[in-house]
Amino acid sequence: CMVWIVTWLAVTLLGLDLGLGVGVGFSLLTIVLRTQFPSSTLLGQVPDCEIYRDCKDNQVKEISGVKIFRLNMPLCYTNCDSFKTALHKRTGLDPVAVLARRRKEERNRRRMEKSSHLAADSESSGCFTTERSRRREKSGGDGGVANPGMAV
Secondary structure (H helix, E strand, O other), X not given: OHHHHHHHHHHHHHOHHHHHHHHHHHHHHHHHHHHHOOOEEEEEEOOOOOOEEEXXXXXXXXXXXXXXXXXXXXXXOOOHHHHHHHXXXXXXXXXXXXXXXXXXXXXXXXXXXXXXXXXXXXXXXXXXXXXXXXXXXXXXXXXXXXOOOOOX
């Protein structure tokens, strides 16, 4: 509607040639602005039904643990940054922080597994050394093993 009004005013005030040029230019400008700044909403469920509406409506309730994000325009390369920004802003999730937290948890889990394996290995090797030292004590010294580097 706005394009028609601007074109009509431009044709009336500037003449046919310039007015149509202004109309085409204004039309292109509105297309660029609409793709650069798309509208987006979070959806919630209307109680007792399978209809989803904008969460700003008082009758709608968000589903716990689920965020339904709606972009009111086709996603293309020209508005992908706006999409990411709106998604982070509306859902409250920062994927960089989530990824960093997951990596930290994974590192901690690996450390715990590694330390539990090391503890299990040291316990088993500790049992072996105590058994070995018992044999030495019973045999009265080196356990019957000669040191090849020593002269007898």
